[in-house]
Amino acid sequence: MLVNRKLILAHFWLAFAVFGIALTLGAWQMFIRSPIGTWLSNPELYYRSLTAHGTVMGYVFPTLVAMGFGYAISEAALQQRLVGVRWAWVGFWLIVAGSVMAVIPIALGRASVLYTFYPPLIGNVFYYLGVVLVVVGSWIWVALMSVNLRVWRRAHPGAPVPLAMFANVAGSYLWAWTAVGAALELLLQIIPVAAGLKSTIDAGLARVFFSWTLHAIVYFWLMPTYIAYYTIVPRAIGGRIYSDSMARISFILFLVVAMPIGMHHTFADPQVGAGFKFIHSAFTALVALPTLLTVFTICASVEIAARLRGGRGMFGWIRALPWDNPMMLALAFSFIMLGFGGAGGLINMSYQLDASIHNTQWITGHFHLIFGGAIVIMYFAIAYDLWPHLTGRELIDVRLIRTQLWLWFIGMIVTTFPWHWVGILGMPRRMAYFDFGDPAIAPQALSVTLSAIGGFILLASGIMFIVILARGMRTPKIDAGPYRFALAVHQPATVPVALNTHALWVALMIGLTLTNYGYPILNLALSSGTSVPAVYVGAQ
């Protein structure tokens, strides 16, 4: 039962529109710093583009997808009209206003600080205020998800919360708390300096605050993808969820352990001691657990579909899968990219191995493979799956959809594999150009060229995606029927309170964050003499 289709469509369309712009900028960046591009006479343009690309892809695009998908889940899974539609529109327009407010200083070259802010570099204050507005808009969504679940619970006392909604609300709480780190950095440190109220800033403390957000935000991006793995894929390919409770445990684990691990981004930093670096490294290993559980459960769920379709044998069932189904294709691609990206991630979070790839192109390759690859390809799949229910029209270009998914997969592999490789060779991140004439850098030219070609393949795929959705707005009307989520093999009649509510886990999430971050933050905040003069960007 999707009632507020216009609201959901608005979120998706805005998400994919800004995604298209940021994707184009990304492809241009790959080109301009590769040997096939000519050197920029003004490298600052590159960093403008990079700031816009990161800000949109990191903050605006996934947030809008999570919100739109969240509203759809709330209505379809709870079978209840969205409560607080007016507030939802307020949140939407706050994101529009915030994005515009942030993009103008970026376009003017007044905020080329990258989406990771990097104080003591300080950009125009409106850039940061714009980001804050985007986050505030998304917090309205968090509140609405909580309110809608509460309304449903009151009407269905003791009933198991549908898995999709349980996960969706877990994701929203995760985001609310994750965003606090960057919010503290912005409100307490950066914005006072950008507004001219202060002129010094503690860069080390800022990096610790940002690490709080920087890692768990990835799990916020991941949530819609995991929700799709569990609650859309099995239904779309004609199977069942292997285990409802394991799914709940995975989402709970993400909620609890995604947060207190961010300092693995600061292994190479001088402002954090070895003890907390180790604790965060160990906790990061723990976050592999929900993914390992998910891979098992989803493979088992897919096997159920294959066997229901007559698949036989130890591995023979794989052939019986509906490979012409875009959802099947997207899942397979997503898993392959998750596998490579996850293996790379284990290296990044490793206490010892990180030093060999920290801040090299390996890292850029890694998160593009995980986020741009494994996660975003499922965003596409979610959109394809929801579209007929939102527009009341059929997506008829199934062949085109398959081509689009194939291109995205190939493009992502061609882009990120060479990227990882030059990272191992020690190529640093975020440079507007490289002197490929230097004999020490020349061997990297081929890999960088390959990456740039991959970027164009991705751009082509992204354009196809938008064209498919746009054409889906004009096909003849159909009745798509009610939107359904996958059922478990053993659909639970009752669920233990711990797997049906979030309060305990939210308390654990906050508690663990405080134990893992409290001391380092207080220690840095209370030590004097570490604030350094701000360096204003774009100021003449």
Next chain:
Amino acid sequence: MSAEETHQASAEVAARVERRWATIAVIIVVMMALLAAFAGIHRATMPQPRVETIDPARIHLSGEFVEGNLGSVLEANGTVTVRAIGQQYSFTPACIVVPADTPITLRATSADVVHGILIQATNVNTMLVPGYISEQLMRFTRIGDYLMPCQEFCSFGHEGMWGKVKVIDKAEFADRAKGGGRLSCVGQ
């Protein structure tokens, strides 16, 4: 067996398989943490352990990072200490000279924004955060030139911030160090 009983039996099989996999997953995770702890304690391979602070507004006036103290110095115990500064958009010294097969301590900081030091083809990789001192232990086995780019975005000239490390023979370094002072390979 009734349908209800079959259902129940298969649910138990499913739960058992799942528990087995969960156990394997937990063992993998615990092993990873233990390996990291072992390597950290036994081989002393770990990220920078200590936190040292410094006032970047005064580094050029007094203390460890004044200009005359930057570069490589042969210590009495045979080890080498290298002191360097990163600033928009260069390292000082821009060319660091060190001996091969010698324990070296790199001590560096930033004079303005966040930078990073990465020596290509090695595991030497650290952030330079203004207000804090970074320390890395290193040892080179191969003589030659290494590129040393800044690995963190430090504003519009970041792409031009490349330094160099020159690893020379141990005896040659000792010879050059005889005259005292701080060594570098700037202009060579």
